[in-house]
Amino acid sequence: MIETEKFKEKAVLVGVITPGTDEDTISEYLDELAFLAETAGAEPLYRFTQKVDFPNPRTYVGKGKIEDIAAFIAVNEVTLAIFDDELSPSQIRNIENILRCKVLDRTNLILDIFASRARTSHARAQVELAQYQYLLPRLTGMWTHLERQRGGIGLRGPGETEIETDRRIIRDKISKLKDDLKKIDIQMATQRSNRGKMVRVALVGYTNVGKSTLMNLISKSDVFAENKLFATLDTTVRKVVIDNLPFLLSDTVGFIRKLPHDLVESFKSTLDEVREADLLIHVIDISHPGFEEQIEVVNTTLRELTAMDKPMILLFNKIDAFSYIRKEEDDLTPANKRNMSLDDLKRTWMASDKNYKTVFISAKAKENIEEMKAIIYEEVKKIHALRYPFNDYLY
Numbered sequence: 001m002i003e004t005e006k007f008k009e010k011a012v013l014v015g016v017i018t019p020g021t022d023e024d025t026i027s028e029y030l031d032e033l034a035f036l037a038e039t040a041g042a043e044p045l046y047r048f049t050q051k052v053d054f055p056n057p058r059t060y061v062g063k064g065k066i067e068d069i070a071a072f073i074a075v076n077e078v079t080l081a082i083f084d085d086e087l088s089p090s091q092i093r094n095i096e097n098i099l100r101c102k103v104l105d106r107t108n109l110i111l112d113i114f115a116s117r118a119r120t121s122h123a124r125a126q127v128e129l130a131q132y133q134y135l136l137p138r139l140t141g142m143w144t145h146l147e148r149q150r151g152g153i154g155l156r157g158p159g160e161t162e163i164e165t166d167r168r169i170i171r172d173k174i175s176k177l178k179d180d181l182k183k184i185d186i187q188m189a190t191q192r193s194n195r196g197k198m199v200r201v202a203l204v205g206y207t208n209v210g211k212s213t214l215m216n217l218i219s220k221s222d223v224f225a226e227n228k229l230f231a232t233l234d235t236t237v238r239k240v241v242i243d244n245l246p247f248l249l250s251d252t253v254g255f256i257r258k259l260p261h262d263l264v265e266s267f268k269s270t271l272d273e274v275r276e277a278d279l280l281i282h283v284i285d286i287s288h289p290g291f292e293e294q295i296e297v298v299n300t301t302l303r304e305l306t307a308m309d310k311p312m313i314l315l316f317n318k319i320d321a322f323s324y325i326r327k328e329e330d331d332l333t334p335a336n337k338r339n340m341s342l343d344d345l346k347r348t349w350m351a352s353d354k355n356y357k358t359v360f361i362s363a364k365a366k367e368n369i370e371e372m373k374a375i376i377y378e379e380v381k382k383i384h385a386l387r388y389p390f391n392d393y394l395y
Contacts, residue, residue: 009102010077011042012069015084016061017051028290032257033084033106035208040113042080046072059094060087070099082109086258089138107134107260114263122184129177130262132170185272198239199247199383201376202277204302206294207254209285210317214363215251218373235273242377245384250277255301257293264304275305278383280312281376286360287321311383313357313375320362 013033017026026049034044050065059066060083069081080102081095087105095103104112111131118124203211219238237250250273264271274280282298284291302308357375361368 008041008043009080011037011044011080011082012072012078013037013044013047013082013084014061014069015047015049016055017049018054023049028293029084029257033082033109036106036109036113037082040109040116042082044082045076045078048072055085057088058091059098060085060091066095066098073099073101080104082106086260092138106258110256110260110263125177125180125184127263129174129181130260130265132174132177133262134260136167136170136174197387199279199380199387200250200273200277201240201247201279201281201380202250202252202274203281203283204252204274204298205254205283206285206298207256209254209283209288209294210363211251211254211283214281214283214315214317215249217363217366217369218376219249237273242373242380245377245380247380247384255298257297259297259301264301271305274302274307277307277310279379280307280310282312282314282356284314284316285318286316287318311379312355313359313379315372316358316360317363319360319367320365 013030015026015030015033017023030047030049034047037044048061048065048069050061052062056062061069072078073081078101081099081104083095083103083105085105086107087095087103092103092105111127111134114127115124115131118127203215205211215236215238219240235250235252237248240247240249252271252273280302282295284295288294299308357379359368359372359375361372363369
């Protein structure tokens with residue numbers, strides 16, 4: 001039996017260069033958007049960018065640019081246009097009328113990926129809630145083909161339109177999902193309290209920085225890991241022992257630039273693992289050209305979770321994939337990320353930050369793992385000693 005290749009939708013990517021950003025930054029943003037599109041199963045064909053003071057309130061980009069995009073779509077049989085910001089309902093309608101293809105914004109794309117990645121009933125409920133909250137204000141001009149569980153003679157209000165019925169059905173679904181998730185939150189809180197007073201360590205970081213690979217390495221478990229965004233949605237918790245010191249290690253959902261607010265809210269119980277952790281290991285992909293911005297994205301999310309004041313280890317991963325352009329000795333241009341070696345980087349703020357311990361490793365190639373374990377052991381031991389001051393036998 002011959003298997004046919006899964007159909008991939010042809011897509012174009014659209015972004016704007018606003019004051020305060022430059023072409024290199026937008027290129028990195030669209031690289032990430034392309035990775036998101038590929039993760040969702042699309043094939044990005046072309047990128048469109050435009051310098052603007054602010055996105056056009058009607059069509060996101062200007063009249064000439066939207067016409068260029070429409071012409072490209074018509075010639076190349078593109079079925080999907082993906083925009084790198086969240087679009088308003090009116091912008092989506094206006095753009096669809098011009099482009100004559102499906103239009104997704106960044107938020108919708110991320111929600112779609114989360115929906116495809118959700119494995120457990122808990123994760124599926126969290127994603128479904130975020131999807132309905134995103135969909136509700138965008139119903140005008142759309143027909144959602146929702147189940148008519150409450151439709152039919154005698155059940156629809158007098159003079160109620162199909163859109164109003166859809167809104168009512170969605171609000172009912174949102175209410176039910178929130179009630180279901182409250183029950184799950186209580187169950188998960190009970191599970192966390194039943195783990196006793198063992199020190200809890202949480203892996204946090206941008207998506208696709210290698211947290212699941214690191215989890216497998218430290219805990220000798222088999223957590224799903226692959227080179228795609230949001231490979232892990234459900235929090236995995238494992239008991240780990242380094243030397244004679246036990247602790248709980250959790251792998252959490254990855255953060256991302258412009259992570260939809262509805263997702264943060266609906267994944268509250270999952271993110272409680274971060275809030276209630278005693279120690280955070282912030283995993284960073286040092287091979288990524290925009291790793292410093294990714295650090296700030298994670299820190300911003302941690303501040304929103306009121307978890308930024310916790311003890312933290314900065315773990316720079318993927319040193320095996322780190323590459324740079326060697327700076328010639330007679331080159332007078334200033335050093336930057338593209339011409340600094342890994343040893344140079346180790347001498348920068350990253351390794352000298354007095355607030356956090358830092359370590360440089362490769363989880364995939366298993367490089368510098370013993371130093372990492374020693375640092376984790378020392379940090380966990382400090383917390384354990386405060387909690388159990390008389391357990392001298394552990395040390």
